[in-house]
Amino acid sequence: MADTLVHPTVEEPPVEERRRPPRVRKTPVTYLLRFIVTAYLFFLVAWPVSLVVTHTFSDGLGSIRSLLEDPDMVVALQLSAYVAVWSVLINTVFGVGMSLLLVRYEFPGKRLLNSLLDIPLSVSPIVVGLALVLVYGGRNGWLGPTLAGWGLDVIFSTPGIIMATTFVALPLMIRELVPVLEEIGIEQEQAAESLGANGLQRFWRITLPSIKWGITYGVVLTLARSLGEFGAVKVVSGNVLGQTRTATLAVEEKYLNFDQQGAYATAFLLAMVSVACIVVVAIIRPKNHP
Amino acid sequence: MSIDVSGLNKKFGDFVALDDVNVTIPTGQLTALLGPSGGGKSTLLRIIAGLEKADTGSVTIEGVEATHLPAQKRNVGFVFQHYAVFKHMTVAKNVAFGLEIRKRPKDEIEHRVEELLKLVHLSQFAHRLPSQLSGGQRQRMALARALAVEPSVLLLDEPFGALDAKVRKELRDWLRRLHDDVHVTTVFVTHDQEEALEVADEIVVINEGRVEQVGTPDQLYDEPANDFVMSFLGEVTHLGGVSLRPHDLEIDSSPQLAGSVEGTVSRLVRIGFEVRLTVLTVDGDEVSVVVTRAHARAHRIEEGSTVWLTPAAGASVVPRMAAAV
Amino acid sequence: MIWFSALVLIPLAAVVVTAIDGGWDVFWSTITNGQTAAAIKLTVFTAAGVTAVNVVMGPLIAWVLVRDRFWGKSVLEVLIDIPFALPTIVAGLVLLSLYGTDSPIGIDIANQRPAVFLAFLFVTLPFVVRMVQPVLEELDRDVEEAAASLGASRFTTFRRIILPSLTPAITAGAALSFARGVSEYGSLVLLSGNLPFKTEVTSVRILSSIENDNVAAAAAVATVLLVISLVVIVVLDLIQRRVAARG
Numbered sequence: 001m002a003d004t005l006v007h008p009t010v011e012e013p014p015v016e017e018r019r020r021p022p023r024v025r026k027t028p029v030t031y032l033l034r035f036i037v038t039a040y041l042f043f044l045v046a047w048p049v050s051l052v053v054t055h056t057f058s059d060g061l062g063s064i065r066s067l068l069e070d071p072d073m074v075v076a077l078q079l080s081a082y083v084a085v086w087s088v089l090i091n092t093v094f095g096v097g098m099s100l101l102l103v104r105y106e107f108p109g110k111r112l113l114n115s116l117l118d119i120p121l122s123v124s125p126i127v128v129g130l131a132l133v134l135v136y137g138g139r140n141g142w143l144g145p146t147l148a149g150w151g152l153d154v155i156f157s158t159p160g161i162i163m164a165t166t167f168v169a170l171p172l173m174i175r176e177l178v179p180v181l182e183e184i185g186i187e188q189e190q191a192a193e194s195l196g197a198n199g200l201q202r203f204w205r206i207t208l209p210s211i212k213w214g215i216t217y218g219v220v221l222t223l224a225r226s227l228g229e230f231g232a233v234k235v236v237s238g239n240v241l242g243q244t245r246t247a248t249l250a251v252e253e254k255y256l257n258f259d260q261q262g263a264y265a266t267a268f269l270l271a272m273v274s275v276a277c278i279v280v281v282a283i284i285r286p287k288n289h290p
Numbered sequence: 291m292s293i294d295v296s297g298l299n300k301k302f303g304d305f306v307a308l309d310d311v312n313v314t315i316p317t318g319q320l321t322a323l324l325g326p327s328g329g330g331k332s333t334l335l336r337i338i339a340g341l342e343k344a345d346t347g348s349v350t351i352e353g354v355e356a357t358h359l360p361a362q363k364r365n366v367g368f369v370f371q372h373y374a375v376f377k378h379m380t381v382a383k384n385v386a387f388g389l390e391i392r393k394r395p396k397d398e399i400e401h402r403v404e405e406l407l408k409l410v411h412l413s414q415f416a417h418r419l420p421s422q423l424s425g426g427q428r429q430r431m432a433l434a435r436a437l438a439v440e441p442s443v444l445l446l447d448e449p450f451g452a453l454d455a456k457v458r459k460e461l462r463d464w465l466r467r468l469h470d471d472v473h474v475t476t477v478f479v480t481h482d483q484e485e486a487l488e489v490a491d492e493i494v495v496i497n498e499g500r501v502e503q504v505g506t507p508d509q510l511y512d513e514p515a516n517d518f519v520m521s522f523l524g525e526v527t528h529l530g531g532v533s534l535r536p537h538d539l540e541i542d543s544s545p546q547l548a549g550s551v552e553g554t555v556s557r558l559v560r561i562g563f564e565v566r567l568t569v570l571t572v573d574g575d576e577v578s579v580v581v582t583r584a585h586a587r588a589h590r591i592e593e594g595s596t597v598w599l600t601p602a603a604g605a606s607v608v609p610r611m612a613a614a615v
Numbered sequence: 616m617i618w619f620s621a622l623v624l625i626p627l628a629a630v631v632v633t634a635i636d637g638g639w640d641v642f643w644s645t646i647t648n649g650q651t652a653a654a655i656k657l658t659v660f661t662a663a664g665v666t667a668v669n670v671v672m673g674p675l676i677a678w679v680l681v682r683d684r685f686w687g688k689s690v691l692e693v694l695i696d697i698p699f700a701l702p703t704i705v706a707g708l709v710l711l712s713l714y715g716t717d718s719p720i721g722i723d724i725a726n727q728r729p730a731v732f733l734a735f736l737f738v739t740l741p742f743v744v745r746m747v748q749p750v751l752e753e754l755d756r757d758v759e760e761a762a763a764s765l766g767a768s769r770f771t772t773f774r775r776i777i778l779p780s781l782t783p784a785i786t787a788g789a790a791l792s793f794a795r796g797v798s799e800y801g802s803l804v805l806l807s808g809n810l811p812f813k814t815e816v817t818s819v820r821i822l823s824s825i826e827n828d829n830v831a832a833a834a835a836v837a838t839v840l841l842v843i844s845l846v847v848i849v850v851l852d853l854i855q856r857r858v859a860a861r862g
Contacts, residue, residue, distance in 0.1 A: 030683060037679045038691065040672060043713075044737060045694045051712035051719070052705075115848050119627070122791065122844045124798030125703075126818040127837040130825055131630045134834070187374035190341055191432075193361045194368035195388035195439060205387075209378045221700070228702030230801035231818065235825060248801075251704045255805055264712075267705040274700040278693055 049271065055260075056268040063265040073250060073266070080227055080247040080270075083158070087165040087226035088219055095173030095218060100207070102174070103181040120170045128167055129235025132160060156238035161246065164232035169225040173218035180214035217281050224277040227270060292317045293338060293443060293475065298347035300333055300499075307333040308344070309499040315477055315492075317352070320469045322490035323479045326522070330499040331479045332447055338477070339445050340364045352442045352475075367436030367474075369446040373428040375420035381431050382407070382416040388439035406434040409468070426457040430464075437472070446478035450485070462489055483523050487511065495519050512606045520608050527578040528610050529571070529599060536580040538605035541567070542598050543589045550598035553577065558586075558593045569597060630837050645835040650811050651820050655839065657731065658817040662796030665735040669792045670785055673743025674751075680744075681751040699741045703801025706737055711806050726808035731816060734802040739795050743788030750784040751777075783858045787851055794847040797840060 056063060067073050102114060120128070136147065136154035147154060154160040188210065192202045208215075230248040237244035245253070247270055255263035293315040300308040307330045315321050323331040336342040338349055340361030348357045356364050376384050382403050389399045407413045410430040412423075420428055429449060436444060449465075450458040466489045469476055480486055486493050487507045495502040495510065495518075503515040514520035520533055527536045530551060540547065553571035560566075565586040567579040577599060581591075591597060601607060645651060680692065698706060710733055712718075715725040724730045754777065762772045800818035807814035817840060824833035 033675060033679050034683060034685065037672075037676050041676070041691055041694045044740065045697055048709040048713040049697065052709050055712060111852065115852050118848060118851070119844065122794030122798065122847050123627075124800060124818045124821070124837075124840050126800050126821045126825075127630065127798070127840055130821060130833055130837050131627050133825070134630060134830070187370055187372060188376055190361070191368065191370060191374035191376070191435075192387065192391075194339060194341065194364075194366060195435070196362045196365075196391045197387075198362055201391060206376060210376075212378075224700040228700065228705070230702055230704040231822075235822065248702045248704050251702075251708065252804055255708065263708060267702075267708045270702050271705050271709070274702065274705075275693070275697060278696045278700050282689065282693055282696075 049275075052264060052268055052271060055264040058261075063261040064268070067262060067265045067269075072245070073262075076245050076247045076250045077269070079158070079161075079245070083161050083165050083233075083246065084223055084226035086162045087169055088222045090162075090166050091169055091173045091222050092215065092219060094170075095177060095222075096208075096211075096215070099174050099177035099181055103178055104186065117171050117174055120168050125164075125168060125229065125231030125233075126235055128164055128232040132164055132167070132232075132236055136160060136163070155236055157244060160236040161233050161244060164236045165226045165229045168229050168232055169222045172221045172225060173215075176218035176221065177211060177214045180211050184210050213285075217285065220277045220281050224274045227273055292352070293477070294348075294350040295334070295338065296348055298334070298337065298349070299345045300330075300337065300342070301345060306499050308337075311347070311496075311499070311501055313494055313501055313504060315475065315494075317475050318473050319491040320466065320476045320478070320489060322486035322493045323477060323496055324483060324486040324493050324522070325481065325496040325502075327481050329481075329497045331481075331496045334496065335445050335447055335477065335479050338443075339366050339368045341368070365439070365441050365443075367439065367441035367444045369429070369432045369436050369444070369449050371448040371451045373420075373425070373432045373452075375428055375432060377420055380417050380419060381412060381423070384420065384431055385435045385438050387435060392439065402438060406438055409437075409471075410434045424457075425453045426461055429453065429461065433465075433468070437474070441474065444474045444476040446476070448479050448481070451480075458485075465489060487523065495522065497522075514606065514608055517608055517610065520606075525578065525580070529575055529577050529601065530573060531610055532601070533608045533610045534601055534605050536566075536578040538602045539577070539579045540600045540602050541569075541579050541581055541585075541589070541591065542600075543591065543595065545598045547598075547600045550600045551575075552596065552598055555591060555593050555595045555597060558591070565591075567591065569599060571599065627841065630834050630841060642831075642835045642838075645824075645832040646839060650815070651817075651832075651836060653812045654815045654817050654820045655836070657728075657815070658797050659843075661731050661735055661816075662793050665732060665739055665796050666789050666793045668736060669739055669743045670789050673788055673792075674747050674781060674785060676744045677747040677751050680748060695741050695744055698737050698739075703738065703799070704804060707734065707802040707805040710734060710737055710802065715806070725806060726810060726814060728814060730807040731803060731814050734806050735796040735799055738799055738802055739792040742792040742795060743785060746784045746788035746791070747781055750781055754780060783854050787854050790847045790850045790854075794844050797843055 098117070102110065133155050154163065188206050189202050192206045197205065228248060229246075230252070233246055234249060234252075237246065237249065247266055251263050251266045251270070254260075254266060295314070296312045298308050298311040300306075309330075311330075311334060323335060325331045333342060337344045338351070340356070340359060340363075344357070348355065350356060351364060351366070361368075376387065379387070385403045385406055386399050389402060394402075403416070404413070407416055410433060412427060412430055412434065415423060415427065415431075420431065423431065433446075433449075446465075450461050453461065462485055465476075465478075478489075487510075490507060492504065492506055493510055494504045497518055503510060503519045505513070510519060511523050514523065517526075517533055520526050525536050526533050527539070528534075529539065540550075542550070545552070551571045551573060553569040553575075555567050556570045556576075557568040558565065560583065563583050565581050565583055567581070567586075569577045569579055571577060579599065589597075646655070676691075676695065680688065680695075701709070710730075711725060713720070714722050714730070714733060716723055724733065758776060759772050762776050763769075767775070798818065799816065800822070803809065803814070803816055803819065807816075809815050809819045817836060821833050821836050821840075824830075824836065
């Protein structure tokens with residue numbers, strides 16, 4: 001297999017500035033790689049996912065309809081949506097602020113902060129739940145009893161679920177925004193400053209609009225992640241039917257109660273939203289451009 | 291009234307960017323800050339603009355003490371090397387930005403934007419996005435944007451550095467003509483001496499954080515204060531302990547004048563109407579001489595010819611300094 | 616900033632502190648408890664094995680995505696992101712439908728060891744790929760062409776020119792993949808049956824401790840996982856520093 005990289009003549013002359021499109025040379029290796037990769041992804045992802053779809057619709061729209069007619073299920077779906085929206089809001093505000101801090105300012109401990117922000121991605125959701133319970137648990141938590149005294153129940157109620165969900169999705173917005181901010185640089189803002197704009201005006205008229213796509217992608221990813229959280233929510237919510245049961249918890253419960261159809265239907269709904277999120281981002285994100 | 295800079299010092303860590311800079315930039319003129327890259331001229335410009343802060347010293351703009359004023363309050367227009375266009379706004383919105391910040395009435399803004407776009411010949415692009423414009427067009431837009439708020443001073447940081455040679459030349463001429471129309475005190479930074487000599491009313495030569503000389507282009511070219519200024523603004527050659535211009539040397543095939551130095555032509559290149567010679571003198575100097583084609587022909591100067599060199603009458607001459615480390 | 620502390624740092628610190636509070640003996644006995652130790656071993660080894668697979672498959676997939684062009688390639692791009700966006704519990708159900716009791720191809724690994732491997736493989740799929748892909752895209756083709764002009768075969772060019780520049784990305788992706796695998800919970804709930812000593816992973820052990828109100832034990836095991844995560848983060852940071860230095 002001692003091929004060289006000498007390519008057959010290409011029509012267009014090489015242009016330094018424009019990125020050359022990959023000159024694809026079709027060898028047996030190319031086809032082999034294509035096959036391996038496609039097969040791998042097919043058996044690992046594509047087929048299993050499609051089976052969920054077929055299971056869900058095995059008797060038409062029936063299972064979905066019965067799902068949506070079940071009041072407890074509707075509450076679960078609403079709760080998931082409610083929590084997800086809050087998580088997106090909080091993470092957007094925090095994410096924008098944090099990203100600006102990381103990109104525009106220098107301060108001691110910055111690298112540490114940067115690394116710490118990746119924690120939620122590599123930590124077990126059960127541990128997340130445990131950590132929150134230890135601090136905010138109503139009985140023995142560090143802050144829990146005090147907060148309960150003020151009437152704020154965190155664990156086993158919605159605020160706790162929101163906290164857990166926000167935690168696990170934390171890095172997503174920041175990881176989207178930091179590269180965008182780094183690429184934009186500060187010149188536009190300096191130009192605005194020289195034209196008389198104060199800090200708030202610069203932020204509102206220049207900074208925010210120039211990162212709007214980064215924010216959009218971040219929002220979509222955070223939404224998908226927030227809707228899908230399971231482990232941390234399980235620990236923190238107590239899974240009280242009709243009150244703190246999210247859609248993801250419902251999937252587990254239904255399956256374990258032998259309501260396979262219900263489980264598949266709920267799973268389908270959740271999967272549909274996640275896949276929709278990915279597809280939306282893939283479509284609106286132009287190639288080779290952040 | 292003008293821009294007054296006194297006692298300015300600026301360090302970045304250990305690097306001294308500006309070393310006790312004192313300079314007065316006259317009102318209404320087009321002044322160039324000229325010098326090699328890293329010499330401090332951009333830093334000086336940015337301190338005048340308020341985008342950087344000096345360690346010590348003061349800046350006065352049109353009589354107003356500006357040292358501690360933030361950039362947004364200084365009423366200076368700034369044009370960046372890489373345009374710094376507001377990518378998400380149309381050309382018209384870009385130009386209107388400063389006026390919108392100052393909460394001017396809508397029709398006033400519209401009128402002024404129209405006026406300015408006409409001035410910079412971008413009227414037909416008013417509703418395009420900057421990404422649809424060429425580099426030169428973007429820079430013209432940036433200029434219009436800076437002028438919109440009627441700044442007392444216009445500052446340009448290597449404004450044509452990112453453009454290719456032809457566009458650079460065009461915009462250079464265009465800037466000069468614009469200034470003749472608009473008469474705003476303009477300061478621009480460049481490392482291209484030809485640009486400075488062609489465009490500016492006055493040039494401030496800055497090297498290694500210090501002002502080397504201030505003067506008109508002619509003054510700087512003909513009466514350089516030191517070796518650096520001389521070599522930065524034009525070709526320099528050395529003959530017997532002095533630096534002078536290659537075209538200021540008389541070259542003859544026989545010793546005509548007292549004090550001529552004998553030498554041999556080691557290299558001869560004809561470029562257009564110029565003939566560029568390298569002469570090896572008996573004293574060991576390697577001298578560059580530039581003469582016209584006609585002159586070379588008349589004196590029958592060829593490679594290997596023996597010639598005599600004398601500095602021309604009235605040539606600008608500077609005692610040669612020891613080579614810088 | 617205060618925000619960040621309240622949400623992230625304090626709770627995590629609480630875990631460690633609680634573990635320490637329980638005393639060293641409790642800590643040690645919890646970890647060496649047969650069932651827990653088995654769970655930890657299973658988790659770590661499976662995650663390592665899965666990471667090994669990802670280290671091979673990841674660059675492979677990235678290569679095909681970047682260097683090849685064919686109809687339907689964008690579908691592959693979406694497929695790769697699915698495990699990241701899909702709720703973990705749904706992932707479990709997804710895998711169950713092909714590899715469980717009702718499998719159309721007759722493979723039933725539900726409640727068996729391979730199920731754990733499969734689940735980890737699924738959820739860690741995107742990590743190495745997405746780390747390697749941008750690096751591959753930015754690679755300067757000129758360097759490869761220079762190698763070719765000097766006589767290098769395609770394979771040699773890959774081995775000596777391309778691979779070294781991908782190594783930091785692969786390592787970073789591997790670190791993330793390992794950490795993710797070790798932390799996995801949701802997809803295993805339905806797929807592996809969580810059978811003690813067979814298919815029970817660390818996260819499940821922690822959960823049972825929590826449900827039994829044995830907070831100290833839960834914190835102890837959780838601390839072990841946190842230490843692993845910490846190691847991952849340190850490794851990632853070191854790599855980033857190395858890459859930045861090389862420029």
